[in-house]
Amino acid sequence: MGLILLVDMDSFFxxxxxxxxxxxxxxxxxxxxxxxxxxxxxxxxxxxxxxxKFGIHSAMPFSMALKLKPDIIYLPSDDKFYEQTSEKIVxxxxxxxxxxxxxxxxxxxxxxxxxxxxxxxxIAEAIKSRISNEIGLQCTIGISTSVxxxxxVCDAFKPNRIGIVKRAELKAFLADKDVIEILGVGGKTKExxxxxxxxxxxxxxxxxxxxxxDSFGRFGAxxxxxxxxxxxxxxxxxxxxxxxxxxxxxxxxxxxxxEVAGVMARLAKExxxxxxxxxxxxxNVASKARYTDFTLRTKARRLSNYTDSYxxxxxxxxELLRDxxxxxxxxxxxxxxSEFSRQSGQAKL
DNA sequence: CAATCGCTTCACT
DNA sequence: CTAACGAGTGAAGCGATTG
Numbered sequence: 001m002g003l004i005l006l007v008d009m010d011s012f013f014x015x016x017x018x019x020x021x022x023x024x025x026x027x028x029x030x031x032x033x034x035x036x037x038x039x040x041x042x043x044x045x046x047x048x049x050x051x052x053k054f055g056i057h058s059a060m061p062f063s064m065a066l067k068l069k070p071d072i073i074y075l076p077s078d079d080k081f082y083e084q085t086s087e088k089i090v091x092x093x094x095x096x097x098x099x100x101x102x103x104x105x106x107x108x109x110x111x112x113x114x115x116x117x118x119x120x121x122x123i124a125e126a127i128k129s130r131i132s133n134e135i136g137l138q139c140t141i142g143i144s145t146s147v148x149x150x151x152x153v154c155d156a157f158k159p160n161r162i163g164i165v166k167r168a169e170l171k172a173f174l175a176d177k178d179v180i181e182i183l184g185v186g187g188k189t190k191e192x193x194x195x196x197x198x199x200x201x202x203x204x205x206x207x208x209x210x211x212x213x214d215s216f217g218r219f220g221a222x223x224x225x226x227x228x229x230x231x232x233x234x235x236x237x238x239x240x241x242x243x244x245x246x247x248x249x250x251x252x253x254x255x256x257x258x259e260v261a262g263v264m265a266r267l268a269k270e271x272x273x274x275x276x277x278x279x280x281x282x283x284n285v286a287s288k289a290r291y292t293d294f295t296l297r298t299k300a301r302r303l304s305n306y307t308d309s310y311x312x313x314x315x316x317x318x319e320l321l322r323d324x325x326x327x328x329x330x331x332x333x334x335x336x337x338s339e340f341s342r343q344s345g346q347a348k349l
Numbered sequence: 350c351a352a353t354c355g356c357t358t359c360a361c362t
Numbered sequence: 363c364t365a366a367c368g369a370g371t372g373a374a375g376c377g378a379t380t381g
Contacts, residue, residue: 012362058361058362059361059368063368077369183360183361184360185360188359218374241372243372245371247370249368284355297356331368336371
């Protein structure tokens with residue numbers, strides 16, 4: 001494994017919108033989930049940099065963004081366009097013929113194949129200028145000895161820069177970081193660590209690995225390695241999907257299966273389309289419901305055979321949802337397909 | 350008692 | 363000042379069940 005380059009697009013969705021509408025440049029706006037008419041019930045997916053100055057950020061309810069900046073511009077998410085743009089970027093990166101992992105719609109990890117820092121920097125500079133010239137977007141590239149560290153370097157250098165942290169500098173780089181900055185550590189894990197008296201990565205490094213394994217299982221061992229600068233997570237090419245799902249919030253809360261039939265049909269159709277793109281068959285269908293009190297429940301069924309049938313997906317998910325609706329009114333419904341087989345028949349996972 | 354099932358929790362964006 | 367605000371996608375974790 002060579003040095004890892006982690007390419008992360010800067011405020012990707014917002015920047016895509018600026019590509020479509022250059023007049024948005026320097027404007028404070030957000031790209032939110034859901035259509036314009038339902039923006040009060042939506043969440044910020046990406047805030048433009050001008051909007052971030054007001055404290056607006058991803059995952060923030062749009063209602064709160066409005067309080068921070070009453071004249072903030074709202075744009076509904078144009079997923080198709082972001083997807084197309086992402087594919088262009090992936091295509092551009094593929095031309096470098098390095099091992100690549102598409103981590104998400106706006107994030108790709110590359111194995112440079114070289115241990116030489118100046119060489120890695122030159123590659124990163126070339127990539128960065130090509131993305132700028134050919135796509136018209138800015139990105140940040142983090143370079144380090146593993147995917148996890150490259151990601152953390154990328155975050156530290158955002159936006160619009162190339163950051164390098166060499167093996168010898170890793171300890172110092174990690175030491176003063178808060179544990180929340182570790183890839184895979186979210187709010188819950190941070191709280192648990194804090195209760196153990198651990199706030200900084202340097203403190204995490206001093207805790208015996210066995211203690212972390214006791215509290216966090218497999219992830220505990222990984223946490224320990226990361227904290228000590230010993231992580232060696234490499235680029236995994238083309239990791240297969242484990243599940244494909246679609247969900248949406250309803251216009252009106254209901255416990256009537258007939259009122260959500262149309263919505264389920266659309267979700268099932270979209271999920272099956274995605275499945276078809278990846279040439280997969282499924283054997284498990286799950287339905288999901290978020291109730292008015294915000295509790296979440298799912299119900300799943302395994303089929304006797306692999307299939308790519310839309311009707312089976314719709315009929316099964318509707319049946320499962322009917323069950324979920326007997327518990328009360330719901331605000332959101334979803335479908336998820338899993339347990340895949342490549343194309344037809346009996347092939348094992 | 351390990352594998353599997355059905356479901357919940359967690360981490361991102 | 364704390365609680366409330368609250369979309370969508372995906373993987374991992376976990377307790378109960380089972381062969």
